[in-house]
Amino acid sequence: MTTAPAVWRFDAIGTRWEIQTAAALPDEARDAASAVIERFDREWSRFRPDSFVSTLAGGSGEVTVPAPADTAAMLDAYAELSEATGGAVSPLVGAALAHRGYDAAYSLVDRGPLAATGDWRQRLSWDAGTLTLREPGIIDVGALGKGRLVDLVTSCLHRSDDGGIVVDAGGDVSVRGVTERIGLEHPYDPSRAIGVWEVTDAALCASAVNRRAWGDGLHHVLDARTGQPVRTVAATWAVAPTAMRADAVATALFFAGGEALAARWGASWVRMATDGQVEWSPGCGAELFRAAR
Template structure:
């Protein structure tokens, strides 16, 4: 990532299990930093399945009804669209499937037999009239788009006064306001290489790859919710959209059939690499790729 010019200020910290960097034209004051920290803590306390005290952990054991967190409608409505577009491959109740493979709150990384997420998740999980309701024991996991949502919230808080250039980088999921940023697209099989560079202006770029959060014998965090088995055909995805939640959601959808169509319908540009090394991209994609001999995915 290249940084805004004119002596930018960088604030680095760890949160929600990843490294953050917030780059601004002028240093953030103590009050604004405290507000960012409180926002991230609130979101984590609501949606982290790795915290015993979170809202979703409280629902996991036997279901129940709680006041819906503020972000529930936006995120779960987006999950509904993702699920429909991918034929059920993306599902917010996939947390139990991840835990069965060892990606659990204790990080046991001891895999059991795969288990599919509940296919009728829209019947079990509802978010109407300010109430978040889970009708049976299940584990909510918003990883398909939750970090993007949080990046958007942090950006809105940091950029509330509209002043200056801002870059929010949460473990490689970025939101940019102001000066264009050139972002390298990390090769999923060799982190020292890039498959291209993408210039991002007043937009967000989110990525997902099977080499991140990987363990055991070919296990990783991107599961097909219909089977509970990690995906095997796509290695990495990148998406650029107006907001980070949309970019994050499309980056997830691109691991499955239906992802490119959903991106097209939403006007989202994308790139993805298959596990055999082929690179595909959306028509009109403005990324500067180093592999232009590859076929174009429509």
């Protein structure tokens, strides 16, 4: 933005939000965005007892709830994400995360790995009106859910004639109507960046093992097939037309198959391994401060 933007900061869904606009948002716009966030959290959070996800998780057999508006968009994307990574990414990874200590109570008590059994698509089904879980499990949409919410908030607030908007939810950033230079935070030193990426009318999402980490090497990026945290990748960044797809690609890049999914979806990416090696996609527009080894 060429002039100093108005900035709205707040906390929601466990992360810090910062929304930049050319002029201060009126109260009704803030209320509308807050309502979008509240609705999404009430439907998809596994950390609140009144959510649809908690209702599904609380059953001992088959449980059905009204399908939230975002069901098909997110779970259809999960089907592609899961197929690309050979089942490493699953929306039913919530039970494995809870077993490792990242549960609704934030106990951070590790009870060991919990591997997924069978194809999650045989256990979880959805149509235009319902979302059904056929056996006990916990949905966790963390692989792309925050990106989806960033898209919804951006859509709620942005008009083509309002001078542009930047929505940043803890590193998932949507840019519309302006150009933004975004630093790529070093996963082992938050005071440093490994590069910058200039983003226009697109979204950049990041994921790193230093975020939501606890215990002895435990963090939020688990392989659903084994219940074990990823050990070889430290951080990923992806740029795509939507934040949901950028978020999904940033997750997929922790596993084999992520590069192919990014190419299919038209996303660019940067990835840093735990040994410090940096690699990037062909034609990537990021300006990196170090070369790959």
